[in-house]
Amino acid sequence: MTSHDETTGVTADRSLVDSSDPAPWFELMRRRHPVWRDDQFGMWHVFRHADVEAALSDPATFSSDSRAEMAAMPAFRPFTRGNFMVMDPPGHRRLRGLVATAFGRRAMEQLEPLVTTIVDDLLDDAKGAGELELVTELAHPMPVFVLADLLGLPRSDRPLLFTWAKVLTGVDVSAAAEPADPASSLGEMNTYLLDHITRRRRSPGPDLVSRLVQAEVDGDRLADEELVGIVSLLLIAxxxxxxxxxxxxxxxLDGHPEQAAAVRADPGALPGAIEEVLRYRNSADRLVRTTTREVEVAGRAIPAGARVLLWTGSANRDPSAFPDPERFDVTRSPNRHLGFGHGVHFCLGAPLGRLEARVALGRLLARTGSVRVLPGVEYFGSHSLIRKLPIKVRWA
Known part of the structure; x- marks a missing residue:
């Protein structure tokens, strides 16, 4: 049965790859169907902040372990072995702990000059053009280049890494190119990374891969396939x-000029602006889990073995957790958003993502007098996954 809200015209049924603004749907579902099973996909959906947060806090019941499904595809096996995103404790804890220090506060302070140089180089390449495509020219290459340097991969291999990242994330903005096979690209990347890991075993350097090669867990060193999976995860995710x-x-910022003006006037407001973006328009607007037992959520019994979508995008607009949640406010405090997840699977790369966004936005605003989004924005999969973002800039 489909539920329809006569006041908004919104129905409960909605495609999982709908790129329209989901806010009206989120509001309807939180109010009338906080826990809902859709007949089309046979999945359960959870929408309220308290319920999503509780589920993410309970990995024993809401499992992330999807290794069996991924391992059925040969090219994904190395990626599966080291991918702690698709593991539950204690295996998750073992692998995550090894790389956590690479994303600590001191490590981010040391990385900031590198990120700034990469961003400025990309902006130098674009300077002079009145219009540019932000994803292609800045937002997409920047993190690939940063991660390549962090991992100790040769800068000469940046084009190769960039190509794999485009194929494996789906952010391929080259309309003229034939779509590549993700499994084939992953196999190529696995081979490349294994060769790099082997060389680092023989001759360690100051990079993260070298530290992982030398690390020990309970007296054991990581296997090569585990290392391939960890490095692949860092590059892709x-x-x-x-x-x-x-x-x-x-x-x-384009949609809220008064907030953009506040950030331009005070660069110290950038961290708060980024947190509000993570709440208001987070790209990871849903997380998938599988129940290990029957569990009751908001009065409904979800059976064991059910696939559950935890809608962090809806949780981030829940008025029970955020006053005036539809207002974009860069000064919002506190801001208990779930943009980076929650619990044991809270995004390990959150400090790096925040650093990259702060530097990229800060340098873009500092080097331009104005930035305006042009018609032609393209999405894929959801409202917050951006394929193309054309902008008009006035350089300072």
Whole structure:
């Protein structure tokens, strides 16, 4: 049965790849169907902040482990072994702990000059053009280049890494190119990373891959396939997160000129603006989990083995958690958004994503007198996944 709200014209049924603004749908579902099973996909959906947060806090019941499904595809096996995003504790804790120090406060302070140089180089390449495509020219290449340097990958291989990132995340803005096969690209990347790991075992350097090669867990070193999976995860997930955060930040500021003016006037407001973007327009607007037992959520029994979509995008607009949630406010405090998830799977790369977004936006605003979004924005999959973002700039 389909529920329809006569006051808004919104129905409960909605495609999972709908790129229209989901805010009216989120409001309807929180109010009338906070826990809902759709007949089309056979999945359960959870919409309210308290319920989403509670589920993310309970990995024993809401499992992230999808290794069996991914391992059925040969090219994905190395990616699966080291991908702690698709693991539950204790395996998740073992692998995540090894790389956590690379994203600490001191590490980010040391990375900031590198990020600034990369952003300025990309803006130098674009300077003089009155119009540019933000995803292609800044938001997409920046995190790939940053991660390549962090991992100790040769700068000469940037074009190769850039190509793999485009194929494996779906952010391929080259309309003239034939779409590549993701499994084939992943296989190529696995081979490349394995060769790099082997060389780092023989001759370690100051980079993150070298530190992982030398790390020990309970007296054991990581296997090569685990290392391939960890590095692949950082390249793919880390790239997409930062790309979308920069693009969504520009869209939010363009849609709220008074807030953009406040940020231009006070660069110290940038961190708060980024947090509000993560709440208001986060790219990871849903997280998938599988129930390990029957569990009751908001009065409804979800059976064991059910696939559950936890709508963080809806939770971030829940009025029970955020006063006036439809207002974009760069000074919002507190801001308990779920833009980077919550609990044991809180995004490991959140400090890096925040750093990259802050530097990219800060340098873009500092080097321009104005930035305006042009018609022709393209999406893929959802309202917050941006494929193309044309902008008009007036350089300072």
């Amino acid at each position: 880390g790239h997409l997160m930062a790309t979308m955060l920069v693009a969504n930040s520009v869209l939010c």
